[in-house]
Each structure stands twice: as C-alpha cells, then as structure tokens.
Amino acid sequence: MNLPTQVKIVEVGPRDGLQNEKEDVPAEVKIALVDRLSAAGFANIEAAAFVSPKWVPQMATSRQVMDGIARKPGVIYSALTPNLQGFEAALAARADEVVIFGSASEAFSQRNINCSIAESIARFEPVARAAKEHGIRLRGSISTAFGCPYQGEVPLAAVSDVVARMRDLGCDEIDIADTIGVATPRHAQAVMAAAIAAFPIERLSGHFHDTYGQALANIYASLELGIAIFHSSVAGLGGCPYAKGATGNVATEDVLYMLNGLGIDTGIDLDQVVDAGAYISQFLGRKGASRAGNALLAKRAP
Amino acid sequence: MNLPTQVKIVEVGPRDGLQNEKEDVPAEVKIALVDRLSAAGFANIEAAAFVSPKWVPQMATSRQVMDGIARKPGVIYSALTPNLQGFEAALAARADEVVIFGSASEAFSQRNINCSIAESIARFEPVARAAKEHGIRLRGSISTAFGCPYQGEVPLAAVSDVVARMRDLGCDEIDIADTIGVATPRHAQAVMAAAIAAFPIERLSGHFHDTYGQALANIYASLELGIAIFHSSVAGLGGCPYAKGATGNVATEDVLYMLNGLGIDTGIDLDQVVDAGAYISQFLGRKGASRAGNALLAKRAP
Numbered sequence: 001m002n003l004p005t006q007v008k009i010v011e012v013g014p015r016d017g018l019q020n021e022k023e024d025v026p027a028e029v030k031i032a033l034v035d036r037l038s039a040a041g042f043a044n045i046e047a048a049a050f051v052s053p054k055w056v057p058q059m060a061t062s063r064q065v066m067d068g069i070a071r072k073p074g075v076i077y078s079a080l081t082p083n084l085q086g087f088e089a090a091l092a093a094r095a096d097e098v099v100i101f102g103s104a105s106e107a108f109s110q111r112n113i114n115c116s117i118a119e120s121i122a123r124f125e126p127v128a129r130a131a132k133e134h135g136i137r138l139r140g141s142i143s144t145a146f147g148c149p150y151q152g153e154v155p156l157a158a159v160s161d162v163v164a165r166m167r168d169l170g171c172d173e174i175d176i177a178d179t180i181g182v183a184t185p186r187h188a189q190a191v192m193a194a195a196i197a198a199f200p201i202e203r204l205s206g207h208f209h210d211t212y213g214q215a216l217a218n219i220y221a222s223l224e225l226g227i228a229i230f231h232s233s234v235a236g237l238g239g240c241p242y243a244k245g246a247t248g249n250v251a252t253e254d255v256l257y258m259l260n261g262l263g264i265d266t267g268i269d270l271d272q273v274v275d276a277g278a279y280i281s282q283f284l285g286r287k288g289a290s291r292a293g294n295a296l297l298a299k300r301a302p
Numbered sequence: 303m304n305l306p307t308q309v310k311i312v313e314v315g316p317r318d319g320l321q322n323e324k325e326d327v328p329a330e331v332k333i334a335l336v337d338r339l340s341a342a343g344f345a346n347i348e349a350a351a352f353v354s355p356k357w358v359p360q361m362a363t364s365r366q367v368m369d370g371i372a373r374k375p376g377v378i379y380s381a382l383t384p385n386l387q388g389f390e391a392a393l394a395a396r397a398d399e400v401v402i403f404g405s406a407s408e409a410f411s412q413r414n415i416n417c418s419i420a421e422s423i424a425r426f427e428p429v430a431r432a433a434k435e436h437g438i439r440l441r442g443s444i445s446t447a448f449g450c451p452y453q454g455e456v457p458l459a460a461v462s463d464v465v466a467r468m469r470d471l472g473c474d475e476i477d478i479a480d481t482i483g484v485a486t487p488r489h490a491q492a493v494m495a496a497a498i499a500a501f502p503i504e505r506l507s508g509h510f511h512d513t514y515g516q517a518l519a520n521i522y523a524s525l526e527l528g529i530a531i532f533h534s535s536v537a538g539l540g541g542c543p544y545a546k547g548a549t550g551n552v553a554t555e556d557v558l559y560m561l562n563g564l565g566i567d568t569g570i571d572l573d574q575v576v577d578a579g580a581y582i583s584q585f586l587g588r589k590g591a592s593r594a595g596n597a598l599l600a601k602r603a604p
Contacts, residue, residue, distance in 0.1 A: 001303075003488075181597070184563025185522050186305075213556035213593035214563070217518040220487050247593050254515035261486025261516070291515035291549050295483070 004228035006265045008044060009255060010175070010205060011037050013280070014065070015046040015080060017237025017249055019058050023284060027064035033280050034065065037234065038072040040272035046099070046231075049080035050089035066093035078139065087127045090136075097137035097173075100124040102166065104159045104176075105144040107151035117158070121165040128169040140166030140174045141207070146183035146191050156194040163198040173203045175231055178218070181211025181247070185221035192222050205229030208250050210236065210289075215250035216258055223262070230255060235277035236289025251290030253277060270296070306530035308567045310346060311557060312477070312507060313339050315582070316367070317348040317382060319539025319551055321360050325586060329366035335582050336367065339536065340374040342574035348401070348533075351382035352391035368395035380441065389429045392438075399439035399475075402426040404468065406461045406478075407446040409453035419460070423467040430471040442468030442476040443509070448485035448493050458496040465500040475505045477533055480520065483513025483549070487523035494524050507531030510552050512538065512591075517552035518560055525564070532557060537579035538591030553592030555579060572598070 014034050018025050034047050047069065053060035062079065069077065071094075079095035081087045090098050102121045103109045109117045131138040145159050159176065166174050176195050183191065188206070195204050206222045208215040208230070219230055233249035256270045274296050281288035288294060316336050320327055336349050349371065355362035364381065371379065373396075381397035383389045392400050404423045405411045411419045433440040447461050461478065468476050478497050485493065490508070497506050508524045510517040510532070521532055535551035558572045576598050583590035590596060 182563075184560050186564055210593060211597045212559045213518055213553065214560055216515055217522040217560060220519040220522060247597070251515065257514045258486050258516055258519060261484075262488055291512060295513045295549070 001224050003223045003262060003264060004226060006228065007223075007259055008205075008229045009042060009252065009266055009268060010044045010046060010078075010229065010231045011042045011234060011252060012046040012207075012231050012249060013037070013234040013237040013252065015049050015059070015078075016231075017233035019049065019056060020238040020248060021058060021284065025058065025283065027061040027068060029280070029283050030061060030065045031068040033234075033276060034069045034077075036272065036276035036279060038070070038075050040276060041266070041268040043074065043267065044076040044078065044097070046078045046080070048077075048090070048093065048095065050086035050093070051080060051082050063089065063093050066095065076137065081127055083123075084126045084130060087130050091134060095136065097139055098127065098131050099139045099141055100127055100166075100169070100171075101141040101143065102162055103143045104162050105148035105151050105154045106158070108144045108148045111150055117162055118165065121162065121169065124169060128171075132170055137172045138170055140169065140171035141177060142166065142174065143177045143179045145176045145195075146178040146187065147180055149180055156190060159191055159194040160198045163195045167199050173205060173229070174199050175205040175207045175229075177207035177231075178209050181209030181214065183208065183218050184214055185217045188218035188221050189225055192225050192227055196225070201226050202228065205231060207231035210247045210250045213247075216254055219250070219255060220258065223264075234273055234290075235281050235293060237280065247289055251277075251288070251293060253290040253293035253296070257292040303526050305525045305564060305566060306528060308530065309525070309561055310507075310531045311344060311554065311568055311570060312346045312348060312380075312531065312533045313344045313536060313554060314348040314509075314533050314551060315339070315536040315539040315554065317351050317361070317380075318533075319535040321351065321358060322540040322550060323360060323586065326360065327585065329363040329370060331582070331585050332363060332367045333370040335536075335578060336371045336379075338574065338578035338581060340372070340377050342578060343568070343570040345376065345569065346378040346380065346399070348380045348382070350379070350392070350395065350397065352388035352395070353382060353384050365391065365395050368397065378439065383429055385425075386428045386432060389432050393436060397438065399441055400429065400433050401441045401443055402429055402468075402471070402473075403443040403445065404464055405445045406464050407450035407453050407456045408460070410446045410450045413452055419464055420467065423464065423471065426471060430473075434472055439474045440472055442471065442473035443479060444468065444476065445479045445481045447478045447497075448480040448489065449482055451482055458492060461493055461496040462500045465497045469501050475507060475531070476501050477507040477509045477531075479509035479533075480511050483511030483516065485510065485520050486516055487519045490520035491523050491527055494527050494529055498527070503528050504530065507533060509533035512549045512552045518556055521552070521557060522560065525566075536575055536592075537583050537595055539582065549591055553579075553590070553595060555592040555595035555598070559594040
C-alpha cells in the first residue's frame with residue numbers, strides 16, 4: 001500500500017485551538033504565532049473567525065490579527081464565517097479562504113443550533129454564493145462525523161450526505177472532523193471512505209482529535225486510504241469542550257514527526273514548529289500538549 | 303488486510319513502569335496494583351525484577367510483591383532476571399516467567415554494559431538453561447531495536463541477529479522494544495518484519511514508547527503485519543530516562559481503547575484498567591499519562 005508522497009497540513013491552532021482557551025490572548029501574540037507558523041512553512045493557516053464576540057470573545061481580535069500578520073505569498077489564511085455578516089468581515093479582512101460548517105450528527109445539529117443538518121447547511125448558501133462571486137476559496141467543515149456526544153454512533157450515510165451537500169454548495173475543500181476524538185483506525189477509514197464516495201479525495205481532509213490518544217493512528221490509517229490533507233494544532237492547542245482535562249486537537253509536532261518518519265513531504269520545518277509551540281505555551285503559562293514537541297524541547301535542554 | 307482477532311497485552315506498569323519512578327512505592331501499593339490488574343483481565347503482568355537493590359532500589363521489594371499478590375490462575379507473573387542469582391530469587395518467589403534482555407544496538411550495549419551484543423546475550427546462557435530445567439517460561443527483551451540514543455539508526459540485520467540469538471537460547475517469547483520511542487509506522491513494520499524473519503510471529507511482541515506520540519500508530523502498523531502481543535503500562539507509568547519530561551511506555555488504556563474500537567478481543571476490562579491507573583496515579587500524586595484514561599475519568603466526573 002503506497003502512502004501519499006506529499007501531505008498538506010492545515011494548521012488550526014490560531015483559530016480552532018485558541019478559541020477553546022479561556023485566557024484572553026491579545027492580537028499581538030496571535031499575530032506572532034501566525035507569523036511563526038507561516039515562516040515554518042505551512043501553506044494553510046486557520047487564523048480567524050468572524051463570529052459574534054458575544055459568543056466567542058477570544059475571536060474578537062480577528063480583524064486585528066488578519067491586518068497585523070505578515071502575509072506570506074502562497075499561504076492561505078482561512079477564517080470561519082457563520083453567516084453573510086461574517087463573510088463580509090472576512091472579505092474586508094482579506095481572508096484567502098472562508099470556512100462554513102455543519103454536523104454529520106442530527107442530534108448534535110438539533111442540540112446546538114435547533115435545526116436539522118440539511119437546514120443548517122442550506123443556511124450557508126448565501127455565504128457560498130458570495131465566496132464564489134468574490135473568487136474566495138470555500139471550505140466546508142463537518143463535525144462529529146466519527147461519533148456524537150448526544151447520539152453516539154453516526155451513520156456513514158449521514159457523512160456521505162452532508163459531504164454531498166457541502167460539495168453542492170461549491171466547497172473547494174471539505175474536512176471531516178472527529179470532534180470528540182472517539183474514532184479508531186478502521187472506523188476512521190470507513191468514515192473517510194464514506195466521504196470519498198461523495199467528494200474528490202485530493203480535496204478531502206481529516207481533522208482528528210487526540211482525546212483518547214487515537215489521532216495519529218487514525219491519520220496513519222487515513223494515509224493508507226490516500227487522504228493527503230490533515231488538520232492539526234501547534235502544541236495541541238485547544239482542549240476538548242466535552243471532557244474537562246481531556247485533550248483536543250492532535251498536536252502538529254506529533255503529526256509532523258510521523259510524516260517525516262514516513263518520508264512524506266510537507267514543506268514544514270519541525271524545529272520551527274516546536275519553537276512556535278514553545279512560544280504560545282510559554283504565553284499560556286503551561287507545558288504544551290505535544291509529546292514530540294516536549295521530547296524535542298527536552299533534548300535541546302543542556 | 304485482516305488484523306488479528308485476539309491480542310495479548312503484557313502489562314509492564316508494576317515493573318518496567320514503576321522502576322523509572324523516583325518516589326519509593328511500598329510493596330503493599332505494588333501488590334494492590336498488580337491485583338487490580340489481574341482482576342481487570344491481564345493474562346501476563348510484569349511484576350518484579352530480581353536485580354541489585356543498589357542499582358534499582360525501587361525493585362528491592364520484588365520478593366514481598368511476589369509473595370503478597372493474590373495469584374490468579376492462568377496469569378503469568380513475570381520477573382526480570384539479569385543473572386543466575388536473579389533467577390534463583392525469581393524461582394524462590396515463584397515467578398511464572400523470567401525475562402532476560404539485550405540490545406539491538408552495539409553502541410548501546412557497549413555504553414551500558416561494556417560488552418558486545420553477542421557477549422551480553424551469551425552471558426544469559428546459564429539463566430536460560432536453568433529456566434528450561436525448571437520448566438519456567440523464558441522471555442527475551444530486545445531494547446533500542448528501532449533507534450539508539452548513541453548510534454542513531456539500528457540496522458535491521460542487527461535486529462534479526464539478536465532475535466536469532468534469543469531464539470537459540472530457547473526464548474518462548476521475544477519482545478522488540480522502541481526504548482526511546484523514535485519509530486514511525488513504516489519503520490516499525492520493517493523492524494518487526496526483521497524480527498519475524500527469525501522467530502515465530504505468534505510469540506513476538508511489540509514494546510512501543512510514546513515519547514514522540516507515535517506508539518499507537520506503530521501498534522496499529524504492527525497489527526497489520528499480524529503481531530498479536532503488545533506491551534503497555536497502566537496510566538503510562540514510566541518516564542523516558544533519555545529525555546526528561548518526556549513520555550515513556552505507551553499507556554495501556556490508550557492501547558485498549560484502540561483494540562476495543564478495532565473489535566479485537568483482549569479479555570481485559572478497560573474500566574477496571576482506568577480504575578487501576580487512577581489508583582496508582584493518586585498514590586504518585588499526579589495525573590496519569592493516558593489520554594484515554596484521563597478522558598474516561600473526566601466523563602465519569604459529575
């Protein structure tokens with residue numbers, strides 16, 4: 001079985017990661033983090049969310065961040081946009097990609113936004129149309145695709161269905177997320193295969209959480225299927241909102257360590273990512289959650 | 303590719319794990335831990351080491367532990383035996399299996415015990431002969447098979463060679479250890495394949511460390527080869543002696559979570575393992591190092 005020779009890592013720490021941090025992180029720290037990440041070689045960084053600051057105060061600095069970063073040519077800086085108002089703000093902030101989202105779990109959709117999956121995706125139609133009109137990349141993010149805190153199992157047909165809806169909205173890339181980190185490798189392959197059935201594999205990505213320590217095994221299993229885009233978060237930024245004290249996003253350093261060992265090209269310098277992780281962990285006043293990051297930092301110590 | 307339908311987990315926390323803990327753990331705590339683990343369903347528990355208490359003070363209680371545990375019929379309680387004196391002590395303590403050891407790295411062997419790999423294995427001949435005479439199971443443990451802190455890469459031929467030497471001593475089971483946790487999945491497969499070339503696969507085990515977060519991916523990759531025995535340590539007991547602050551043994555709870563998700567039978571109850579991990583972590587006064595363990599404990603909290 002041949003693995004992909006190249007993989008794109010979407011670094012989600014500055015948005016998806018920090019959004020789950022309680023401590024307010026000032027714009028200048030976020031800017032320094034994003035700039036360290038682009039310097040390390042990431043081609044795609046999730047940097048902002050244009051959402052109501054009432055709901056997500058941590059993201060209130062999104063415009064400042066987008067204005068303050070040193071744009072590196074070729075890098076895609078993504079922003080979450082829940083509605084047309086968010087899209088307009090992302091446009092004004094010169095986001096290269098906007099991200100819309102939905103769930104693969106009916107129970108999750110109903111509990112979180114009081115509507116069905118189909119209704120929630122349909123609500124993004126104006127955002128999708130506007131993105132196309134302005135020639136901005138559109139990403140669809142699908143949560144709880146591997147399991148749901150409310151309904152438990154999520155049918156594979158539901159995954160294919162929501163991927164098809166995202167595809168029909170014109171998404172350029174779609175990520176399949178294990179929001180609560182419950183997937184194990186063969187189930188991960190089954191879910192990714194259900195997504196592949198509805199969308200071109202080269203534009204599909206896996207967003208795995210390390211809540212139960214399974215993320216790298218799931219990424220390896222997804223590589224075996226041919227998936228070549230993965231999300232990860234520097235220093236493992238972002239806890240799991242459904243289990244206090246538990247881990248959330250898989251750490252970028254751990255993913256890179258594996259990809260490097262597998263001989264897969266990412267264009268990213270692991271040492272610089274370790275530096276970026278140490279930078280933000282120091283700001284947050286704690287040890288980073290990346291095992292590879294911590295081991296490499298320990299090796300550097302005299 | 304079919305995975306094994308049954309897997310044996312060798313729980314090494316009470317010996318390999320605790321040996322690396324600085325705080326002295328009294329015999330009664332070790333006994334309670336071993337008994338919790340046998341009750342959880344492990345068929346093989348590394349419980350003792352009959353080594354010089356001058357060198358490894360934590361293991362000075364080994365006889366007390368072996369005398370104090372509630373032997374569960376069918377469970378193999380293993381003991382590390384560096385020499386004939388250790389073997390005699392293990393015999394007196396009624397160990398079901400004795401463990402001899404060697405390295406796959408010449409540099410590691412020279413730096414640690416001032417002799418070649420071949421010489422170090424040959425020194426175990428009297429122990430191996432005595433084990434056979436007394437009808438006691440003999441396990442060979444091969445360290446630094448995936449990488450060495452001194453020489454870096456370890457040739458695959460060196461792995462096959464030391465496995466063959468252990469086989470010729472009459473080992474019933476041989477474990478291949480990633481002492482410094484540097485393996486990634488395809489390299490893990492190559493090393494395990496080199497071992498399979500010299501020893502029956504059904505008696506070979508993988509001992510992976512999570513120093514760089516790679517252990518579960520390596521275990522999954524080894525399952526794909528057909529390896530069906532793995533070592534792990536409850537609550538991830540045992541740091542990595544080569545990188546302070548870094549993780550050592552892969553946590554049993556994480557391994558079990560994956561095997562359960564893969565539908566692989568282990569005969570072990572994950573909830574009881576989580577309890578055992580919470581018990582020893584509480585004694586050590588810290589949070590356990592198992593991600594699945596911590597997530598499951600967080601879910602239990604009201």
